[in-house]
Structures are given as C-alpha cells and as structure tokens.
Amino acid sequence: MENIHITSSPTTPYFPEVDFNAQTGVCELRGESYMEETYKFYLPLLNWLKDYTTKADNKVELNVKLIYLNTTSTKCILDMLEILKTFENNGGKVKVNWFYDKNDPDMVDEVEDFEAESGIKIELHEFVN
Amino acid sequence: MDTKSILNYRGPFYIELISVFGSNIRNLNDPYSNARKKLFKIFIELSQNVSNYSEDFHVVNNIQRIGIGELSLNVSNMHYEFTTKNLVKDADAKILSERCELINASDYLRLRDLKREQRINSPGEKFGARIGLIQAVMLSKNKLDYYTEKFNENFSYFSLTVKIDKH
Numbered sequence: 001m002e003n004i005h006i007t008s009s010p011t012t013p014y015f016p017e018v019d020f021n022a023q024t025g026v027c028e029l030r031g032e033s034y035m036e037e038t039y040k041f042y043l044p045l046l047n048w049l050k051d052y053t054t055k056a057d058n059k060v061e062l063n064v065k066l067i068y069l070n071t072t073s074t075k076c077i078l079d080m081l082e083i084l085k086t087f088e089n090n091g092g093k094v095k096v097n098w099f100y101d102k103n104d105p106d107m108v109d110e111v112e113d114f115e116a117e118s119g120i121k122i123e124l125h126e127f128v129n
Numbered sequence: 130m131d132t133k134s135i136l137n138y139r140g141p142f143y144i145e146l147i148s149v150f151g152s153n154i155r156n157l158n159d160p161y162s163n164a165r166k167k168l169f170k171i172f173i174e175l176s177q178n179v180s181n182y183s184e185d186f187h188v189v190n191n192i193q194r195i196g197i198g199e200l201s202l203n204v205s206n207m208h209y210e211f212t213t214k215n216l217v218k219d220a221d222a223k224i225l226s227e228r229c230e231l232i233n234a235s236d237y238l239r240l241r242d243l244k245r246e247q248r249i250n251s252p253g254e255k256f257g258a259r260i261g262l263i264q265a266v267m268l269s270k271n272k273l274d275y276y277t278e279k280f281n282e283n284f285s286y287f288s289l290t291v292k293i294d295k296h
Contacts, residue, residue: 014148034173036144036180036193070173071260075248104166106268113241117249 004048015041016066020048028063034070042076049080053087060084060092065099065127074110081118088120096122132210136202141187141195142180147173154202161295167268168209168293174261175213175289176200183215184284208295214288222277222285229289232262233272240267262289269293 001022008017008031017030027049035041052058062084069077081096088094098114100107108124115122135157136150154169183196198215217225235243244263251259266273274290 012148013152014144034144034148034177036177068170068173070170070177071248071264072177074260075251078248103162106167106170109241109267113245113248117245 001048001052004045018045020045020052022052024061025052025059026061026063028065030065032068033066033073034068035073038070038072038076042073042079046076046079046083049083053083053092056091058092059094060087061095061097063097063099067101067104067127074114078114078117081114081120081122085118085120094120096120097125098122099125099127102126132203132205134201134203136200138201139197139199141197142176142183142200143195144180147176147180150176150200157204159204159295164209164293164295168211171265171268171291171293172202172211174264175211175291178261179213179215182217182221184218184221185216206295209293210290211293212288212290214286216280216284217277217287219283219285222287225287226275226277228262229273229275232266237267237270265291 003022004018004020006015006018008015012035013032014035015031016033018028020027049060053060062080064077066073084092084094084096098111100111111122111124114120136153138146138150140146151169151173154172155165157165159165179198179200180196181194183198185197187195187197189195196215198213200214201212203210203212232240232243240263244260244267247260247263262273269291271292271294274292276288278286278288280286
C-alpha cells in the first residue's frame, strides 16, 4: 500500500496536512479542515483506511491534531472513526489520540461526542507548544 | 451602547475569501480571545452555508457552485453580532424557519443530542453534517435571530444573525 502525504500551504489553510503511513499504521491529521468539497478530500483517506484495516494483523494509531474543523469535516472524521471501530470489533488494534488546545474547551465536548457516536475510545492530550 | 460595523460583504462566498475574512476575525485587536474563537467557528459555518446552499450562485468550471449572499459583522462593548443573508426557495425558507424555531426551543443538552442524531444519520457526501446551525447556538449559547423577506413569486431572502458574547 502507498503512504498518503499531503503538505499544507499558507495560501490554502483550510486543508489539513495528512500523513498516513502504511508501514507503521500511524495516521496523522494536522492544522485545520474547512475546505469546499470536503468529501472529495476525505474520500481517499477513508478508502485508504478501509483497505488498510482489511488485514486483521495491522495496527492503527490515528493522531488528530486539528485546531479547527467545520461540521462537514466532523462528519468525515466520524466516518473514519466508524471504520476503525469496525476494525476493532473484528480484533484489530486501534489507538486514537486527539490533541487539543487547552484554551478551546469546546473541542473537548466535540471529542466526547465523537466517542459517543462512534463507540471508540479517544485519548485526549493537550497540545504542547 | 455603541455598535461598530467591522465587515460588510456582498458577492460570491469563495473559500479563499471566507478564509481571509476568517483570519482577520481571529486577529481582531481585542482581548476577547475565547469569544473570537467562537466567532471564527460560527463565521465559517454560516458563511459556508451561504456558499453551499444559496439559490443565487456562480458556477465555476461548469461544475462547482458557489453561493452568493451577504454578510455583516458588528461589534459592541458586550458582543459580536454576525449576520448572513441569502436567497432560498420559499419551501426551504419554511423548513429553515422551523428548524431555527426547534433549535431556539432546545436547551444545551437537547441540542447536543440533536447534533449527535443529525450527524450520525446524515447521508454525508454533498449534504455535509447538517449541524451548522445547532453548532452556532451551542457555541454562542444565544438564540438564532432569523427572518425571511419575500423576493419574488418563488424565492425569499433568509437572514440569520448570531450574537457572541464577549464575556
């Protein structure tokens, strides 16, 4: 499987940086996410995760370091978490880490909602500057 | 109470433009950083609603539809007030008004349940999560101020204002 690597640009801050590593299973999203045509951006990431999690002995660590995501992006993240939950239910090993700014308490509520909606455990971590 | 207008715009809601306006909002020169964070999030959600759903729109490259509408941002000593206005079908104006009414009648916990139900049941793809208005009220903790104004036989303007307290 190919890795996915998308870099960010100051002229398009509404796209996140992406690193999905097929060798280590570490998947990371960084920055912000509020682009147009959100599903067009996230669909390859969702398909990658579906493919990667077809092998039961794979492990996935998803690290979300988004300081802002719009509600359409939250739907895509929920889709990712649902893929990971299905993988976990089938015996796969999954770890989800969510990094947040301690001055943004609304994000903690958002993560609680993701946990409730997907059924997957999410570990919260404060950003360290 | 003195109210100052700090941003007014009418035209297509391109993401590049929304992003620049959003960046200016984040960098407003005042000490209310938590309120500005909320304002930024609400600004993006409501602006993208105009971009995605306005019935007056530009078509880019024969495919992508960019909604046209209006926005204004006012600031006073106590709060920010953000307004969007765009053209909608009359039938949609009625649905939107009912939706705003339901949201305004719901307390925070009910809104959180509504948001979860709506997001999990949303078909996704072109439809997004359909929770932007709920999110705006959950963030601001103020009710939506909305009205419709007849444009012609089939269309109306839908105007939506959210107040964000500074304290």
